[in-house]
Amino acid sequence: MRNPLRAAAAAACVFALIATPASSEEGMWTFDNFPAARMQRDLGWAPDQAWLDRVMAGAARLPGCSGSNVSANGLMLTNHHCITACLRNLSSEQSDFLAAGFTARTREEERRCPNYSISILTGITDVTQRIDTATAGVAADAFARTRDAEIARIESECTSGQIRCEVTTLYQGGRYALYNYKRYDDVRMVFAPEQQVAAFGGDPDNYNFPRYCLDFAILRVYENGAPAATPAHLSMRFTPVTEDEVVLAVGNPGTTSRSRTTAEMAFQRDIQLPWMLNVLSETRGRLIAYSELGPNQRRLGTNALQGVENLVKRFSGQRMSLVSAENFARVTAAEQDFQARVRRNSASAREVGDAWGEISRAQDTYRGMFYRHQMLEASAAQRSQLFGWARDLVRAAEERPKPDAQRMPRYTDARISVVERSITGAQPTETDFERLNLEIWLLKLREYLTVDDPTVQRILNRQSPEELAARLSQSRLGDPAVRRQLWEGGGAAIAASDDPMIVFVRSWDTDARQVREQFETQVEGPVARAHERIARARFRAFGTNTYPDATGTPRITYGRVRGWTEGTRTVPWFTNIDGLYARATNAEPFNLSQRWIDARGRVNGATVYNIATTTESVGGASGSPLLDREGRVVGASFDGNIHATAGTFFYDPTLNRTVTVTTTAMQAALRDVYGMNALLAELGGS
Known part of the structure; x- marks a missing residue:
């Protein structure tokens, strides 16, 4: 309802x-x-x-x-x-x-x-009050973890059979809605x-x-x-x-x-979008070369190339829109006008406090960890299916024994069936295509984090990116029976596995988890908490007349x-x-x-x-x-x-x-x- x-x-x-x-x-x-x-x-x-x-x-x-x-x-x-x-x-x-x-x-x-x-939406329920109650008085560095734990509880109470439930954050935290889907x-x-x-x-x-x-x-x-x-x-x-x-x-x-602050948009303009375009441009060149190696490579490479070229145009257009002095001035003026309106209302001014300053400082913090967060966690080997399976197997084995509310969001009871279906289902992989995608990531990892970084040294283990990618692409995880055995075997099976990709992920997943936690406590949590206060002021201003x-x-x-x-x-x-x-x-x-x-x-x-x-x-x-x-x-x-x-x-x-x-x-x-x-x-x- x-x-x-x-x-x-x-x-x-x-x-x-x-x-x-x-x-x-x-x-x-x-x-x-x-x-x-x-x-x-x-x-x-x-x-x-x-x-x-x-x-x-x-x-x-x-x-x-x-x-x-x-x-x-x-x-x-x-x-x-x-x-x-x-x-x-x-x-x-x-x-x-x-x-x-x-x-x-x-x-x-x-x-x-x-x-x-495929999912069909069957209902929407407001759960804002429940999440507000769970996070009331929580410090900014613990906000994301506390919020996600309550979201996990709400979703698990609702999800059953074909019904899948997801809590969606709207208005930058001004509202939380539970979406019920029937999934096929x-x-x-x-x-x-x-x-x-x-x-x-x-x-x-x-x-x-x-x-x-x-x-x-x-x-x-x-x-x-x-x-x-x-x-x-x-x-x-x-x-x-x-x-x-x-x-x-x-x-x-x-x-x-559109509801982001100018500090966040400036970060996208100056850091995030240039990085994405750099990686995508190199990936495009490698895919073009790969597609010319033969008919099978053309079949695999052309499809991937279409997606990459689409992203290059999209992100180039986004950056051009932000680089435009006229456009950014318009965004800045709108934010300054809204800030002035907030200051004129004492109740909102007290509630909002220094929210914009907190978001700006969090962006400054993120600048110092952005490449590490992307290369080790958020965008690590994102085009390698073998790596994706291995990371899910390793992390699920560690997360599943925990209470549901303490798990990483991806592995909660309400969401883990999607992970299991991906791991245990039949899906073909191509060794040389896997090698290419792993090689691209490892080369960029070494470029952005440098060869002196201890984690890079642990990842490469005195191998070149090309050598390591060739070895990892020989993983047995392409066989769904192997993946199912590891999934069902849990932590003991993962610890005993000698599969090169499982061993690889195990060897440095602690580093990735650490940068993930650093991001959650120093960036995501403070930004979400600040946005929530701004969103409440916006509700007072405009009610539901905005989207x-x-x-x-x-x-x-x-x-x-x-x-x-x-x-x-x-x-x-x-x-x-x-x-x-x-x-x-x-x-x-x-x-x-x-x-x-x-x-x-x-x-x-x-x-x-x-x-x-x-x-x-x-x-x-x-x-x-x-x-x-x-x-x-x-x-x-x-x-x-x-x-x-x-x-x-x-x-x-x-x-x-x-x-x-x-x-x-x-x-x-x-x-x-x-x-x-x-x-x-x-x-x-x-």
Whole structure:
């Protein structure tokens, strides 16, 4: 059952401040605080509660992405780039489903995605008071640990069977909400086009418009070995949208920083983003070289390269937005204005205290440990599957015997099933690809922490990064039977293991845990505590008339189908299939698959293909269903324009656009190119 926001929000009359008006399309809103009155005022129509409830029940959360339930028998619509990991894991040197596409013409041909789940939000409950009570009077350095312990208790009380519960921090700690999900762990591939068509235009077209990407895929969720019954699904509309039509999008946007302080944004601008871009740029170069070694390397490397190139553009755009003196001045002015308003209210001034100063000092502290925290803990070997399994095995063996509230959050009772499923499930690994990813990390580790660092010396153990990566890539953890044996054997099995990757992680995990604890007590805890006080002042000022930063949880945003004007250039709101063929060449990344070349005379060239909308989108919202006023799916959003990369920090209604592949393009593809008439009929409700 969804409860209203806590009573503190109603105190806006006590602290009468005037909020800066947001543009009508701005905002990634939670389902229990949708601004229907504002939308009605600005766009002349708004959904009622029944509409919101129905759409929430039909929206889906995928790993790092979004989607929608679009049939009574469990069909799920998302983006192609959201399921490339599944296609890669199902592929082999003989059957490359990324290159050839995947078409299951019968239920028997649908294939299960390893270690994949899809969740549907079923309810939201406010748990702010409970966490406030648990953390009352707790010192800043213990705040994160105390908060996480209470969160673990709340989640464990709720989680059972297919029901998974997560506590989400909203408004930088101003509110905590318990999200209840129904999770499907049996997810099977039904349809995916060839990657060259799904990602047509590649990196040159990425974050641009006009676009011509068939970036969609269809999955199906199963229960007890049979297609799941999903009566609360959304219907699909196969008639084209029109310019200025009102649309809404529902997804799981990952992270925004619009409520962050200028000190935190300056840290991202000066430290975090440059570091990320440096690592990603080198990774991109290594992946390009790897992809040229042979067809199997090309299969593995091309998919990884697509993700890396996307991140390079995204983070470059974010840094450019923060480097802009005009943009940063706007952020600084807004913060100074809010600080002045807080000082004018004695109650808020006492409660907030020196919160901004505490956050600034924590950022200064983080500067001194940033590279160590990233290289040893937060981003350690993040592209190595073998390392990920080994760290989970080693840490779970140590954490599982502890009381639930004392464990690291990842290993609490409510969350550990996800870890177990990843460790014990079948998922292929490639030795040379593992070696490459380990080598990249070890080289950057030595570069950023230096060869004189004691932990680096312990990690390398007088070996070069290349030598160590080659040895570690021979780990036996690629065998799921080995992983299951270690998982079930617990601490004794881990201590006795001579697997090179297990021995490696064991040898220095204490160092990683120490830097993790240092970060929690000196940075995360003080920042969270300070943000909580600022958030309460903001509640007094604005109540629930503002939206929280994105947190990777379900949100709804609204806007119109619309292009934009940039200088003297006017960008239209749509592209069509004729434009796809006109843009196509025989050279990558503008080459079409043979199926599309052969279908040229069958498809209607006027079919609306990709569209631009003013709905908001950031990473994690990929696959979001774009909905019309009746709640019907008219597309799956897959990207933003280049201006949308700044959406992490602010929204510009004149330039920010989301890019969507339309249901009209999907219909044309399934009917006229791939001959998937039975699937199309099911999507149409037959």
